[in-house]
Amino acid sequence: MPLTILVADDDFATRLSITDYLEITGYSVIPAENGKEALGLVEKFQPHLIVTDITMPEMDGYEFVRRVRTRPAFRLLPVIFLTERTSTQERIRGYQMGCDNYLAKPFELQELGAVIRSLLDRYALIAQAPSRSPEPEPMPTEGPSRVKGNSELDFLTHNSEMRDRASMGPSSPMLTQREREVLNLLTEGLSNILIGDRLHLSPRTIEKHVSSLFRKTDSNNRAELVRFAMEHHLVR
Template sequence: MSSLNILVVEDEDAIREMLVMVLEQAGFRSIAAADAEDAQKVLDDALPDLILLDWMLPGVSGVEWARRLKKDPMYRGLPIILLTARGEEEDKVKGLEIGADDYMTKPFSPKELVARIRAVLRRSGKINDLAQITVGDLVLDTEQHRLSIGDKQLDVSPTEFRLMQFFMTHPDKVFNRTQLLDQVWGRSVYIEERTVDVHIRRLRKILAEYGREELVQTVRGFGYRFSIADSATVST
């Protein structure tokens, strides 16, 4: 769960801080923004796994920003849960019609919030209740901290394990070095971008022993992508 990031967009300081605390206690990473403008800057740097979005925000409202995101192919698949004091059925329908994945009326319990988040992440394929992520014959076991191909266990470091966990839960998407640093190492840690290249090379070397080095691909000018579909045509 530690590799999953949630963007919290809430203009009230006390509520925003409470949401961040609840999420971190539940094992998520969180990034906070006070309005849609700041939230968009976050998206420009790193793509979260889910957005908790307040309906009423200063400037561009939360519901309007959500509408824009759902129209953009880059963000269309990004899960959004709307948070609002509006409890009328008409407002709920409006929120869901623009593409929001769920809707919570304030006040709500932290336990219910976490349960709703997990449900949305489960539906979007970002978490696996079995604690195993399987892509083809590649299996990542988050409980036993093992990565294997078939019956062969791969010798990877904790960082490379987290890198593969992130890749396997975000297949076919391109991430630049900064995004990978934020998602795998965390924003609070200062590490040079070339560190990503070092771990990618080592990961490919390990995968190459099983003829699977093409699972982790370089997208020239952009970054890296994990793709089982493309690799299937070149692996033996």
């Protein structure tokens, strides 16, 4: 199921162009004409990310985001402000309200797409953090029994893992076969949506694999992950 993005902007042309671009990219988009309408849609659809203008009738972007942030369930929800207000004070106010990124109008849709992918990847990593175990999973001591864990992330035989580790070198992390497939496609510049389509997995599952790769390689973003993969010969 595609990730959902809420787009709030009172300008119809801007709202339509963003919606069309994101839907072509593979996201599900919920449009809103103002902050008041957008606030109700957040509660109803629980989007993965918000893109919002600041100057809107009925409820502006500042107030909209402030109210979103009062909901415990949405305190980590990524928010991008789009606006013609480019002064330092306006930017400071935006960050104080809880936005994660600030794009000045006019902007390039490709840049917006890159910012969205970066924030979604970071959010997936943060969301997974509480469930991480500080201790490594124990390896089976005999036979080809399988490692216990998440069926998508860790379901790989002991013998296959040992072969992968031996081929990667002593300083390389141990990756599952699925993680290596995701990493190879990620280095080609594919989004989570496209990687999921290629591997016949949901975007949410791809997010989990990417988060696991961040954790295992101690990377903070895709650029660092790709650089690590190239330096340690983790990709073909």
